[in-house]
Amino acid sequence: METIQGLSPEQEVVIQKARKRVIESIGKNLDLYGITQSIGHLYGLLFFQNHPMTLDKMGEAMEMSKTSMSTGVRTLVDLKMVNKVWEKGSRKDLYEVELDWFQTFADFFSLKWRKALEINLSALRKSKTELRNLCEQSPDDAALQAVLQPDLDKIDEAIRYYMWLDRLIDSFESGDIYSLVPKDIPPSERP
């Protein structure tokens, strides 16, 4: 936790407690997104840091090994949730959170979804081709057709879904999503 200068102990306690609540909440819930609780906790720590942080400081604050900080922060950088920062005159690597959560959100799910999409779509298409070939080979084999048709229908519907997901991801990446769901709405429309 960042050291705080020139405050009374009471003030500091309040601030640390307020920060801690948010950090732990974030840390716990990032776990729903497939991020370890410790890494989520690290993310929360960096969130309240007002200056880029070194691996050593992180290890100190988290009471964990520098190795863990290294791997943890690398995960966060890969997910574009944290950025590496250079500072002249220091040979240490520095890191800070990406504060634009809209961007973080878009990057995170674009990355994950696109990855799954590509692999699954490719498997679906390959299998579809094979089944269609088999289908065309024996167009009069009723038993075969009866088995193939449901499979082909399911595969087609799955492909349809992935084509849609692909366009949804596009809208995340382009920012078009914010025209349907604006970042802000006028106060009068708020619930």
Add this chain to the structure above:
Amino acid sequence: METIQGLSPEQEVVIQKARKRVIESIGKNLDLYGITQSIGHLYGLLFFQNHPMTLDKMGEAMEMSKTSMSTGVRTLVDLKMVNKVWEKGSRKDLYEVELDWFQTFADFFSLKWRKALEINLSALRKSKTELRNLCEQSPDDAALQAVLQPDLDKIDEAIRYYMWLDRLIDSFESGDIYSLVPKDIPPSERP
């Protein structure tokens, strides 16, 4: 895997292979969504089943214990990816996949996101109140203000993001999302 009647061995091999490819791809990639590979595999198995399936059949097909099937299928039902089905004259529970992947997608992320949203928003708001109170208590304490302001700004921005996410989830649940990103697009616009 579902038994197939009245087909030549060659035909059966092709079909099983095509199915297996898709099942394994789905199983592996659901793991990106925080679902165990075995449970993902179970989901894939159910996907190609043309009739609801019992726990015993699943265990047999997956070569796993019935206990695992029970917990696995419960996870999938909780996520609304699989539905429980009743059939007269059988005392076994039967399960089948939700074939509407658009619905599955919407349910899955609505559930997860809403859960994290509620907890985090509540923590953010509680901490915001505490910090604002502290802020108002000593409006002339420059050192204090300097520390509080960045924290409050970050919290406000995070709240803004969650308010947006809340509306995004609403659009998933209401189906409004499909007006920005239609399920289908005309062939002429396809890439």
Add this chain to the structure above:
DNA sequence: CAATTTGTACAGTTTTTTCTGTACATACGG
């Protein structure tokens, strides 16, 4: 209502993942 079948709770085992400490390659400052 009894007999039997079915699903799951639970404890223990196995497998997987996370975390640490050391050792080392790299890079920067002097």
Add this chain to the structure above:
DNA sequence: CCGTATGTACAGAAAAAACTGTACAAATTG
């Protein structure tokens, strides 16, 4: 160009999660 500081690969230890078998409670059928 040397010396030191820094990040990470790797192997092993610790922790967590997945899986199984048994035992039992709930439910359905005759």
